[in-house]
Amino acid sequence: xxxxxLVYLLAGLVFATYAVLSVRDAAxxxxxxxxxxxxxxxxxxxxxDYLGDLGNGMLVLALxxxxxxxxxxxxxxxGPTPAEKFGSAQRLGNRLxxxxxxxxxxxxxxxxxxxxxxxxxxPLFDPKQVTLISxxxxxxxxxxxxxxxxxxxxxxxxxxxxxxxxTVGWAALLPQMLAAxxxxxxxxxxxxxxxDLVTTWIPMDTKxxxxxxxxLGMAGFTMLMGNAFAAFPVMTAGVALPFLIHKFGGDPxxxxxxxxxxxxxxxxxxxxxxxxxxxxxxxxxxxxxxxVIRAQIPTAAPLLLINMVLMYVLAFRA
Amino acid sequence: xxxxxxxxxxxxxxxxxxxxxxxxxxxxxxxxxxxGHPLVEVLSAFGKAFNQNRYVSxxxxxxxxxxxxxxxxxxxxxxxxxxxxxxxxxxxxxxxxLLFRQLTSALGLTSIAGHAQTVRPLVAPMAEAxxxxxxxxxxxxxxxxxxxxxAATDNVGLLFGEDIFLAIGSILLMVxxxxxxxxxxxxxxxSLWAIPTxxxxxxxxxxxxxxxxxxxxxxxxxxxxx
Numbered sequence: 002x003x004x005x006x007l008v009y010l011l012a013g014l015v016f017a018t019y020a021v022l023s024v025r026d027a028a029x030x031x032x033x034x035x036x037x038x039x040x041x042x043x044x045x046x047x048x049x050d051y052l053g054d055l056g057n058g059m060l061v062l063a064l065x066x067x068x069x070x071x072x073x074x075x076x077x078x079x080g081p082t083p084a085e086k087f088g089s090a091q092r093l094g095n096r097l098x099x100x101x102x103x104x105x106x107x108x109x110x111x112x113x114x115x116x117x118x119x120x121x122x123x124p125l126f127d128p129k130q131v132t133l134i135s136x137x138x139x140x141x142x143x144x145x146x147x148x149x150x151x152x153x154x155x156x157x158x159x160x161x162x163x164x165x166x167x168t169v170g171w172a173a174l175l176p177q178m179l180a181a182x183x184x185x186x187x188x189x190x191x192x193x194x195x196x197d198l199v200t201t202w203i204p205m206d207t208k209x210x211x212x213x214x215x216x217l218g219m220a221g222f223t224m225l226m227g228n229a230f231a232a233f234p235v236m237t238a239g240v241a242l243p244f245l246i247h248k249f250g251g252d253p254x255x256x257x258x259x260x261x262x263x264x265x266x267x268x269x270x271x272x273x274x275x276x277x278x279x280x281x282x283x284x285x286x287x288x289x290x291x292x293v294i295r296a297q298i299p300t301a302a303p304l305l306l307i308n309m310v311l312m313y314v315l316a317f318r319a
Numbered sequence: 320x321x322x323x324x325x326x327x328x329x330x331x332x333x334x335x336x337x338x339x340x341x342x343x344x345x346x347x348x349x350x351x352x353x354x355g356h357p358l359v360e361v362l363s364a365f366g367k368a369f370n371q372n373r374y375v376s377x378x379x380x381x382x383x384x385x386x387x388x389x390x391x392x393x394x395x396x397x398x399x400x401x402x403x404x405x406x407x408x409x410x411x412x413x414x415x416x417l418l419f420r421q422l423t424s425a426l427g428l429t430s431i432a433g434h435a436q437t438v439r440p441l442v443a444p445m446a447e448a449x450x451x452x453x454x455x456x457x458x459x460x461x462x463x464x465x466x467x468x469x470a471a472t473d474n475v476g477l478l479f480g481e482d483i484f485l486a487i488g489s490i491l492l493m494v495x496x497x498x499x500x501x502x503x504x505x506x507x508x509x510s511l512w513a514i515p516t517x518x519x520x521x522x523x524x525x526x527x528x529x530x531x532x533x534x535x536x537x538x539x540x541x542x543x544x545x
Contacts (some may be wrong), residue, residue, distance in 0.1 A: 005374060005377075005423070007375075008377050008380070009373060009377065010497045010542065011380065012373075012376070012377050012380055013377070013409065015380065015383070021499070022480065023338030031327040034349065045369075045370070045373065046373060046377075047374060048471075049370040050370070052366075052370075053362045054363035054364070054366045054367040054370075055359060055362060055366060056366065057366030057367060057369055057470060058361075058362035058363050058364075058365050058366025058367075058369075059362070059366070060346060060366065060369075061366055061369045064340065064413070065340040065341050065343070065344040066337075066341070068338065068340050069337075069338035069340050069403070070338075070341070076346055080390055081390060083343065086389075086391075086392040086394075086395055087392065087395050088392075089391050089392040089395075090391075090393070090395035090396040090399065091392075091399075092391030093392060094343055094389060094396065095394070095396070095400075095427035097388060097391060097392060097393045097396045097435070098393075099442065100387075100388055100391065100535040101384075101385075101388055101441065103383065103434075104381065104431075104436060105430075105431035105432070106380070107437070108428070108430050108431050108498075109428065111429065112427070112428070113396075130374070132429075132430050133374055133377055133378070133430075135430075135510060136378065136380070136430050137380050139335065140380045140381050140383065140384055141380075143384040144383055144384045144387065146389045147384055147388060147391070148387070151387075151388075151391045152510060153387050153390065153391055156387060157386075157387045157390055158383035158387045160386075161382075161383065161385075161386025161387050161389065161390050162382040162383035162385075162386045162387075163386075164386060165382045165385060165386045166379065166382055168378075171338065171340050172339075173350070173376065173379055173545065174376065175339050175343070176341065176375045176376070177369060177372050177373065177376045178339075178340060178343045178369065179343060179364050179429055180369075180372035181343075181347065181366075181368035181372055182329075182343050182346060182347050182365075183351055184350050184365070184367075184371075185347040185361065185364055185365050185368065186325070186326075186350060186358070187396060188351060188354070188361075189322050189325070189350045189351055189353070189354035189356070190322065191322055191323070191325070191326060194320060194322060194323060195323070196512065202481075206492060209505075215428065217347055225326055225329075225330070229489065230488070230489065232488075233492060233493070234492075234496055236440075237496060238500070242500055246502075252496060253502050253504060253511045254504060254508035254509050254511075255503075257493045257496075257497065257509060258508075258509045258510070258511075258512035258513050258516075259512060259513075259515075259516060261482060261489050261493060261513075262479065262482060262513060262516045264480075265478040265479065265482075268474075268478060269471075269474060269478065272331070272333050272339070273329065274377070275339070277474045277478075279339070280434060281434040281438060281439075281470035281474075282467075282470070282475070284434050284435060284439045285434075285438070285439060285443060285466040285467070285469075285470060287463055287466060288397050288463065289439055289463065289467075290336075292463060292467035293466075293467045293470045293471055293474070294431070294468075295467065296464070296467040296468045296470070296471040296508070297471040297474060297475070299527060300471070300475055300520070300523055300524045301524055303518060303521055304393075304516070304520055307519045307523070308516055308519075311515050311516060311519070315512065315515065
């Protein structure tokens with residue numbers, strides 16, 4: 002059975018290559034710092050299960066210090082000039098889209114077909130991880146197609162991958178870090194404290210107030226935690242179950258579904274949802290780190306209001 | 320109560336622009352210690368959770384193919400393709416992408432598009448080209464706003480599409496939570512009630528895209544009207 006550990010092995014080898022290429026990149030004045038950062042990240046993928054919890058903790062600490070005190074550099078592998086790229090684009094034409102379409106194609110094939118494949122009584126793919134395994138498989142196949150179809154140099158995928166990885170920089174690590182922070186928040190009981198605060202201080206004696214508190218609470222709490230999944234159990238146990246569902250008899254399906262979507266309005270508005278908001282700023286090379294959030298808030302805020310109205314109208318229709 | 324200082328630390332750290340990795344680590348250590356756990360225990364818990372969440376970062380495996388395609392001129396080709404369709408204005412392009420993202424996410428296909436897979440190599444260059452075809456060369460702030468809007472459109476499409484799919488993480492979380500609280504719920508009921516908000520999100524964000532397109536056309540250099 003192909004499990005996630007194989008994907009981790011692949012990721013570890015790729016990041017280890019980035020580390021070596023970084024160190025050998027004389028054009029980057031911070032080549033040792035970049036090499037150490039991607040090297041430690043590679044170590045996490047390759048040996049994370051053998052380092053022990055404290056070992057992993059030290060590794061995260063080292064990564065944060067390397068990227069946080071002083072900055073990572075930007076690797077600049079030798080590549081074609083803009084004019085050469087333009088010529089290449091004209092010569093290759095729509096063939097350029099083929100490898101780009103291979104990735105979604107393989108993900109589609111993986112989730113629809115390969116998920117069902119059983120070899121010698123064992124599923125081919127770990128059923129819980131089909132999407133990620135398919136994505137990794139798609140990425141590998143697409144690289145092979147790109148090399149053959151577009152006649153690119155053998156090292157180009159790794160050199161160009163390193164260039165993009167340096168463009169993203171520390172932001173690449175932030176989503177995983179925030180997921181780990183969520184675990185520490187859970188250990189410390191942050192959710193319980195916030196939930197108690199909300200329910201102690203706001204009198205929930207009308208439906209309107211309870212709906213508003215639940216939706217605003219989901220959005221606000223999501224903004225603080227960076228994740229609607231962390232907000233949902235707290236706010237639903239604290240507000241939705243006792244008041245909206247049990248006291249006022251609202252439909253749990255409507256309340257929970259729209260409550261979660263109110264949380265998503267918070268996701269659009271917080272830098273703590275890094276993979277939605279900060280990673281694209283880095284990938285698109287925006288000068289304003291919060292540019293994507295600024296573009297989203299005018300959609301998120303009215304939508305939160307609409308969610309409250311929808312919940313009030315739809316949950317108590319009986 | 321005191322443990323909320325850890326949350327406040329995150330908010331303050333992000334607000335004053337410290338490196339987020341350091342802010343997150345500091346917040347984790349402070350929060351854990353304020354809750355009464357020794358430093359080594361907190362660092363171990365943080366390390367354990369970091370290791371368990373490696374799948375979050377495995378998506379970066381997509382970058383080599385994106386990089387090699389950019390090297391071969393994918394962004395330039397995407398621009399050229401859009402310049403050929405004069406009718407494909409910026410709002411039409413992004414509304415189309417929004418619809419595509421919502422519909423595919425509603426079918427559970429959340430990973431076929433994304434910021435690395437589609438926004439950077441394809442949709443953002445197309446959006447810039449569409450705006451240039453209408454209003455001439457773009458200045459740098461406008462280019463930035465178009466890129467940010469493209470990323471925002473991807474996020475809105477994903478978040479307000481995925482909950483219509485039965486087997487997505489958030490739906491399973493809700494079903495599990497409600498079951499623990501003694502309420503048996505079919506995933507289908509939850510995903511059905513995600514549809515009204517999905518429609519509202521589409522209409523609202525589309526309206527903003529249309530206004531954004533007009534705004535750009537108006538601020539564009541005067542030769543646009545020829």
